[in-house]
Amino acid sequence: MNSSPAAMHSHLETLITALRCLxxxxxxxAxxxxxxLLQRDRAGAFYLAQALERAATDVRHCSECNNFSEHEVCALCASAKRDANLLCVVEMPADLLMMEQTQCYRGKYFxxxxxxxxxxxxGAKELNLERLVRRVQEHPCEVILATNFTVEGxxxxxxxATLLQSQNVxxxxxxxxxxxxxELDQVDSGTLAQAVLERREVIA
Amino acid sequence: MNSSPAAMHSHLETLITALRCLxxxxxxxAxxxxxxLLQRDRAGAFYLAQALERAATDVRHCSECNNFSEHEVCALCASAKRDANLLCVVEMPADLLMMEQTQCYRGKYFxxxxxxxxxxxxGAKELNLERLVRRVQEHPCEVILATNFTVEGxxxxxxxATLLQSQNVxxxxxxxxxxxxxELDQVDSGTLAQAVLERREVIA
Incomplete structure (x- = not known):
C-alpha cells in the first residue's frame, strides 16, 4: 500500500501491517x-487483542494427542469414556472436530x-512422529489413519502405515x-474408480 | 461452528469468535x-494484539479533516504546504490516499x-456534516466533491452541493x-452516455 507520510499515521499503519499476518x-x-474496527467496532478490537494475547500465551499442545489444549492433557484424552484401544490419526484440529461431529467414533486421537x-x-521430524510411536508403544492399540485423501495426505x-506396522501395530x-x-454421474471418475477397486462383498 | 466441549478449549474458542469481528x-x-497463528506465528499474534490495542486506544479523528489521526490535528491539515483555498470531500480514508497518489492535488481534505x-x-447527523459546514464558514474555500459515483455517493x-451552495460556497x-x-467499445453504456452529456468544448 502506498501511503504519503502526511496522510497515514503510525498506529494505524502498524495495525494494517499487523493484520497481514492473518x-x-x-x-x-487489511x-x-x-x-x-476503528470506525465501527473499537470494543471488538480490544476483545480481539485480548483473545489473541491469551490464546498465544496459554494454548499449547496436549502431551498425549498433540491437539491444542490449555492443559497438559486435554479433556478428550483425560476422559475415561473414550476407548483407549482405538487411535485415530488426523492432520489438523479441524479434522478432529469433523470426526467428533459424526458421533460414531469413541476412541482417542493423535x-x-x-x-x-x-x-x-x-518431514517426519517436523511432525513429531516419535511422539506418536511412543504413544503406541506405551498404549498398544489399533490405529485408524484419517489423513486427507490428497497427494500429501x-x-x-x-x-x-509402514512406520507403525514395523512396530506390530x-x-x-x-x-x-x-x-x-x-450419484454415479455426479462423482469424479477417480473416486468412482477407487470405489470399484475397493468394493466390498455383499453378505446377504 | 459445532464443537464438542471435549475437543475445543475456551481460549482457542474465544479467539475464533473474536476473529469474526473482522x-x-x-x-x-476464523x-x-x-x-x-497458534501453530506458526505466535509472535504475529502478540504483535497484532498490541497493534489492535494501541490503535483502538490512540487513533481518533482529526478535528479539521475528520480523518483518522493520533493527534488533535493531523499532519496533512497542519502542513503549511497545502492550499487552504481548496477542500476535497471524500468518503473514506482510502479515497484520500488514492487522491494523494495522483500527486496533482495540493489542497486540503474533509x-x-x-x-x-x-x-x-x-443520515446527515451521523456524517457530522455540521463540522464540514463550520470548516467552510471558518475558512472559506472551493469545495471539490470526490465521493464515489455510486447511487449513495x-x-x-x-x-x-445543496447544503454548501446555500452557504455561498x-x-x-x-x-x-x-x-x-x-476505449469506447470497452466501457459500459452508462459511462459513455455520461461522457457525451458532460462533453467539453475543444479549444483549438
Whole structure:
C-alpha cells in the first residue's frame, strides 16, 4: 500500500501491517479491516487483542494427542469414556472436530498438526512422529489413519502405515468411495474408480 | 461452528469468535486464522494484539479533516504546504490516499467517514456534516466533491452541493467519463452516455 507520510499515521499503519499476518489477508483487506474496527467496532478490537494475547500465551499442545489444549492433557484424552484401544490419526484440529461431529467414533486421537510435505520442509521430524510411536508403544492399540485423501495426505498415511506396522501395530485407513447420497454421474471418475477397486462383498 | 466441549478449549474458542469481528471473516476463516497463528506465528499474534490495542486506544479523528489521526490535528491539515483555498470531500480514508497518489492535488481534505445511506441509518447527523459546514464558514474555500459515483455517493454529493451552495460556497464535482486509455467499445453504456452529456468544448 502506498501511503504519503502526511496522510497515514503510525498506529494505524502498524495495525494494517499487523493484520497481514492473518492468512489470506492482503493489503486491501487489511486496510478495510483496520478502518472497520476503528470506525465501527473499537470494543471488538480490544476483545480481539485480548483473545489473541491469551490464546498465544496459554494454548499449547496436549502431551498425549498433540491437539491444542490449555492443559497438559486435554479433556478428550483425560476422559475415561473414550476407548483407549482405538487411535485415530488426523492432520489438523479441524479434522478432529469433523470426526467428533459424526458421533460414531469413541476412541482417542493423535493430531499431526500438518502432513508430510517435503517441498514445504515438513518431514517426519517436523511432525513429531516419535511422539506418536511412543504413544503406541506405551498404549498398544489399533490405529485408524484419517489423513486427507490428497497427494500429501496419502503419502503421510503410507509413511505412517509402514512406520507403525514395523512396530506390530494394526493399522487401517478410513474408506474411500462415493459419498452417502452420492450419484454415479455426479462423482469424479477417480473416486468412482477407487470405489470399484475397493468394493466390498455383499453378505446377504 | 459445532464443537464438542471435549475437543475445543475456551481460549482457542474465544479467539475464533473474536476473529469474526473482522469484516469478511466467517467461521471457517476464523478457525483457519486461529490455527495458523497458534501453530506458526505466535509472535504475529502478540504483535497484532498490541497493534489492535494501541490503535483502538490512540487513533481518533482529526478535528479539521475528520480523518483518522493520533493527534488533535493531523499532519496533512497542519502542513503549511497545502492550499487552504481548496477542500476535497471524500468518503473514506482510502479515497484520500488514492487522491494523494495522483500527486496533482495540493489542497486540503474533509473525510466523511461514510456516505448518506438512509437504509443503513446513516443520515446527515451521523456524517457530522455540521463540522464540514463550520470548516467552510471558518475558512472559506472551493469545495471539490470526490465521493464515489455510486447511487449513495451521488446522493451524498447532491446533498452536500445543496447544503454548501446555500452557504455561498463554490462547489464542484470531479469529472465522470472514460478512463485514461479507455476505449469506447470497452466501457459500459452508462459511462459513455455520461461522457457525451458532460462533453467539453475543444479549444483549438
Amino acid at each position: 492468512p489470506g489477508v492482503g493489503p486491501k483487506s 486496510q478495510r479491516m483496520a478502518y472497520h 493430531v499431526l498438526m500438518g502432513r508430510l510435505s517435503p517441498l514445504d520442509g515438513v 496419502d503419502a503421510t498415511a503410507h509413511y505412517l 494394526k493399522v487401517s485407513r478410513i474408506a474411500r468411495g462415493l459419498p452417502v447420497g452420492g | 469484516p469478511g471473516v466467517g467461521p471457517k476463516s 478457525q483457519r486464522m486461529a490455527y495458523h 473525510v466523511l467517514m461514510g456516505r448518506l445511506s438512509p437504509l443503513d441509518g446513516v 451521488d446522493a451524498t454529493a447532491h446533498y452536500l 463554490k462547489v464542484s464535482r470531479i469529472a465522470r467519463g472514460l478512463p485514461v486509455g479507455g
